[in-house]
Amino acid sequence: MYEIVEGFLEAARLIVTLDADVMAIALRSITISLTATVLAGLVAVPLGAAIYFGTFPGRKSLINLIQTLYSLPTVVVGLLIFLFISRVGPFGFMRLLFTPTAMVIAQTVLVLPIMTGLTISALSGVDPVIRDTLRSLGATHLQFLANVMKEARFAILAAVAVGFGRAISEVGAAILVGGNIMASSFASSTRVLTTAISLETSMGNISESIALGILLLLIALAVNLVITTVQHR
Amino acid sequence: MYEIVEGFLEAARLIVTLDADVMAIALRSITISLTATVLAGLVAVPLGAAIYFGTFPGRKSLINLIQTLYSLPTVVVGLLIFLFISRVGPFGFMRLLFTPTAMVIAQTVLVLPIMTGLTISALSGVDPVIRDTLRSLGATHLQFLANVMKEARFAILAAVAVGFGRAISEVGAAILVGGNIMASSFASSTRVLTTAISLETSMGNISESIALGILLLLIALAVNLVITTVQHR
Amino acid sequence: MIELEGVRKAFDSKEVLAGVTGRIERGEIFAVIGPSGAGKSTLLRLIDLLDTPTGGAIRVRGTDIHAETERSLSIRRMMGMVFQKPAVFNTTVAENIAVGLRFRRAREAAIREKVEEALEMVGLAGYEERRARTLSGGEMQRVALARAMVIEPAILLMDEPTANLDPVSVATIEDLVVRINRDLGTTILFSTHDMYQGQRLAHRIGVLMNGVFAQVGTPREVFTIPASRDVARFVGIENIVDGVVVGENGNAVVVAGGVRIRAAALPGPGERVSLCIRSEDIRIAPADAAMAAPGRNALPGTVASIVPRGPFSRVTVDCGFALSSVLAWKVVDDLGIREGSRVRVSFAPESVHAVQQE
Amino acid sequence: MIELEGVRKAFDSKEVLAGVTGRIERGEIFAVIGPSGAGKSTLLRLIDLLDTPTGGAIRVRGTDIHAETERSLSIRRMMGMVFQKPAVFNTTVAENIAVGLRFRRAREAAIREKVEEALEMVGLAGYEERRARTLSGGEMQRVALARAMVIEPAILLMDEPTANLDPVSVATIEDLVVRINRDLGTTILFSTHDMYQGQRLAHRIGVLMNGVFAQVGTPREVFTIPASRDVARFVGIENIVDGVVVGENGNAVVVAGGVRIRAAALPGPGERVSLCIRSEDIRIAPADAAMAAPGRNALPGTVASIVPRGPFSRVTVDCGFALSSVLAWKVVDDLGIREGSRVRVSFAPESVHAVQQE
Amino acid sequence: TTTDPVPDEKQQLRIATTTSLYDTKLLDHLTPIFEEQYNAEVLIISAGTGKALEYGQRGDVDVMMVHDRAREDTFLADGYGTNRRVFAYNYFVLVGPESDPAGVANMTPEAAFTAIREKGTAGDANVTFVSRGDASGTHSKEQAIWKAAGFNYTTEVKGSGDWYQEAGTGMGATLEMANEKEAYTLSDIGTYLAYKGDLDLVTIVDEGDILLNVYSAMQINPEKFPDINSTVAKDWVNFVISDDIQKEIASFGVDKYGQPLFYAAGDDWEKIGVTEAEVKDPIA
Ligand SMILES: Nc1ncnc2c1ncn2[C@@H]1O[C@H](COP(=O)(O)OP(=O)(O)OP(=O)(O)O)[C@@H](O)[C@H]1O
């Protein structure tokens, strides 16, 4: 149990001393996962809206499928992306494997289903009279969507929080397509907090793992505070 | 790319031939993750309700904390549980490490925050007039909660779906406290679909990994169909 | 302006509208009245393109609005709607009212000005920055009205727009509606369960019953010569007496409850009719007073009840069937009648409107 | 039964209730009327323990209900409430109505029976299996009423219970309310914006204005001797004339708009008063008709407008100030008056109610 | 879960093993034989060397099988482990792209490493070395080679430029990465052979004493953890050094790869530099 205490002390030390390696890793985590969340949001929110308001055959099945994809293991996502971008894959020529870009792609794919699904849930929480009112006020399709979203902003931002949580905490895809590389230049490295935690764990360094976990949670806390602030505006 | 096609074929083969090892792994995945989801639900739903309806200092911070814990990496959860149940840990005497029970505990802890958070979201979606109506009809605390839940059932079951998705797809905690053991008896083994996928991946067997991933999604699909059916009752 | 042609709407297998036909002219104020569940809201929603009819056509300025899917936005932008249970957006009152203007890309200054003007008009000046969700029922309804009004639609649809308002606010809103119609020429179609409101505001009234317009006419027509027994009952004619026409002394007479009643216009002998007599046309005199004017129906009876009704009392007399009259409190006091008093009830044959029973 | 003692409620810094004091007796029907936003809903919510007052006390059967937190369930179970904008549970109509009974662990057979009975009473027989969410506005309101009624509370609170209903349904519900009160002895407290409904149903009325009861009294008191100018205006007294009392010939007289008006009871000379004259007490005669009875106020004037109002017309006459009277259509026709006609307006000094201006 | 008083119930043996050993499926091949002979149930937890040692230190397993001499010695010295026996060995290989951009083929390992580092630090963009970087047995060996070549690992190798990249993951993933980046890496032979089909990497250096990879099994010290399952743990260690099993080890993988994955430690104790006792003497 003392490892937990040590973990806290170590976390404090890392933060206070601004340990350069760790800060680089943390920064990479934030950048990659935020980018992935934003990208996924840009797809998931309109997609969720299209599905929710759409009337097409197979709509219900599609929703079920999306809900099913919540269970997509990160490793599988990693593998699929890996197959596409590895040198022999169809996008191999782009040389994306083991780059931060690849990690962004993988995390985007990973959180897409849950963000889409939660967007659908969020929209279904909006009072139908609100929707009718918007229509009756002469909203274009876009204005309609924008305003329904605005009404559902609390739940939609909750979906974003879930998406970000999943992105920044996942490790399977990150390690497969990123590779947990620690090179001397920032841009060539792909080590993020979760892959670093995995590594420390595999080396048996429990306190260090916990310290990195705490750091990750602090980052998540900061992001969530921002989200909450926006929610309550 | 041919690995994907192969993966589908392999998945079909595994299912058609009812490959005994794979079926045992799949069954273990379902059992462990469903148990964890149910246990987490039994805690998260009342807890979410208590937080949502509660008026205590620090309520907002607590909600923020819960939202932050969405980002708790599975490995960290695994580590924490590991520290508690490893032989020298406080619960070491219970000999839980490397048992399915340990995995259930870890997954329960893992999905607790997100299920609690989504329960809170679900409840905040219920029309305040509905809540007042229940109170005015003389509901006891329990009746009140039960009926608000009933009104929020769609969103609460969506929270369950999210929780199950996270439980069955996680690997970090499962491997740390379960150990990915393939023993000759079912009860002593702790290999589940995700840890098996990890193993296959680490051995370079991409098609097998994908096949297992497909199997996992089929299970998730079945569970989600059940949830959807309950939702629409 | 708006043509309804055999408009039908069924939910599942239940037909709510079963062929509504009618015309609302440009610049007209048209009221839809009808019992709860008659389909008033449904009809307004169909016109506002919020739902699709299962049959018939709705034409606005000659265009079948449900056929022209690509033009639906411009058609809808001609209309403003106030819902029966209005919902407000989770923002300030000012932003709520501005929404429609923003959709039309109005300039910020114009928006601010119009919003303030609208709030002033609905009696909510100074509410700009209030969170709309905390408003009282009536306040919300007025915000919804301001929101629909501010876009200056050619057609204003209102679903029971004053249902949650007190009489003083109702009067304000009614004045406003009349002013909008008069000053801007807005065509106004509203539903109401307050028949008097229909009468006060509308040029014409459509009585929606059993899925169709049972009657369309001016308020006076609907109130004085209802087209059927149901309409008569619905528009508040308290005295509806069923009887049979018999020929007598060259004049047709109706026999009801053993009593003979003369009426101005009657169908042929043998027909079953319902006689509608507005209570304010009925006079009550003490039994021992001088005889009523000749030619009037005069029936003896006993006072069954005296019930207050606003500044009046409703006096019900049993003359074999019940007949009631509405008298000012003073008059009741002057007559010195109370329950059980013997009185004489009289009314002119011209006050009797006979409708044939289906 | 219910005692309100200086009840206060502020939202943020805005004081909505500023010390409401009153008593509702056991078995009484009490109506709260007041303008939109006066705090009617707020008051009912405080009584139903749905919100906490910021000051004062509410006692039910002698218990300060907001002080006794452990007994709040049993206190609340004495009461039933119908909300202004009722919400229904997302299930069938029957299940909606059964909820309160289930909370009280009623037997299944008893539930079924009571639910059916209640639906019958509110005029929704046969609606048991309908999804409540698809009901029309009025249907929902009736379901909400049935839901509150079926638990047979000792106190029934209703927030504008018939706001969305047509007159026929209103009459049904009003009969029902009277019956519940009479047969079960239920104490009923309801808010309404329909003053006539207050009058029809209530034993006593409280007029909520500016955060307090501006007046509490029987309907007749409130309607004939309003306590203030505001109340007078609110209860629909059209003619309110401001003036000053002057002593003259031993009788006090009010001078208003240069005209002298006699009134039955007046405060001392020099006081500023508002005279309230109900329009139905005002007679209108052609200018050349025989003089009015001696002792009556008789003022010459010109007809300014004739506006239909239900089966009546409101005739407004300019006599220096506007005075209006409500006449049956027939009477207007008989008098042969139209806008611009010169007429004589008369009313008895006893019909003039003077309130001192604050 | 450990010693059970009821005799007819199977005893459980928990073994923590390094991933590379587990992934070859050698243990899957051996356990049924053991279970049959000893009426026991074997639970194998495969983990990185560091994690495996952690499990051992906490008494969560009964037996450890790793390949990192230096750390094993510390582990034994600290009293966590006891009765180490060496049961197999093989060689690490330096693999790299067929083009061999650093031109190090057939050099000694030390010389090859020196040359790679030289080209790498000089800025030759074609020369890259991918390290496991995860404190595994393989990583320990790599560090030992750098040291033998005369470099200070932490100051002169690690972080000395983009030519040296730490993968921070398992052997398989590291091979994939080296393949993708056309880089050199040090691999155990078993994993390399398992992945060879999917890779363009070829063996560059496979000779040199320093490449020796020695696998040992040891018991977790029952004095530290009194209720540990020591009998069956002993059985296992004795089992893997038994003659029959040594033969099994020596022939394992031949049918699949055309060459053995392991050599039996049996008679080669001198070659691998350990005492005879550590190879042959059963635990008492
Ligand atoms: N979505 C729906 N599904 C099923 N029935 C519906 C639906 N919407 C409305 N109805 C039914 O159609 C009928 C007409 O409803 P509508 O709301 O138009 O009535 P209304 O005339 O506006 O009544 P009210 O005066 O009570 O508001 C009602 O019986 C209602 O229950």
Ligand SMILES: Nc1ncnc2c1ncn2[C@@H]1O[C@H](COP(=O)(O)OP(=O)(O)OP(=O)(O)O)[C@@H](O)[C@H]1O
């Ligand atoms: N939660 C709240 N926050 C701020 N103001 C509130 C809140 N609830 C009510 N109010 C304000 O208190 C006042 C009284 O509201 P209430 O709903 O009691 O009025 P009411 O008399 O029922 O009006 P109506 O007849 O329109 O329903 C209103 O001005 C309203 O805006």
Ligand SMILES: [Mg+2]
């Ligand atoms: Mg309606």
Ligand SMILES: [Mg+2]
């Ligand atoms: Mg209200």
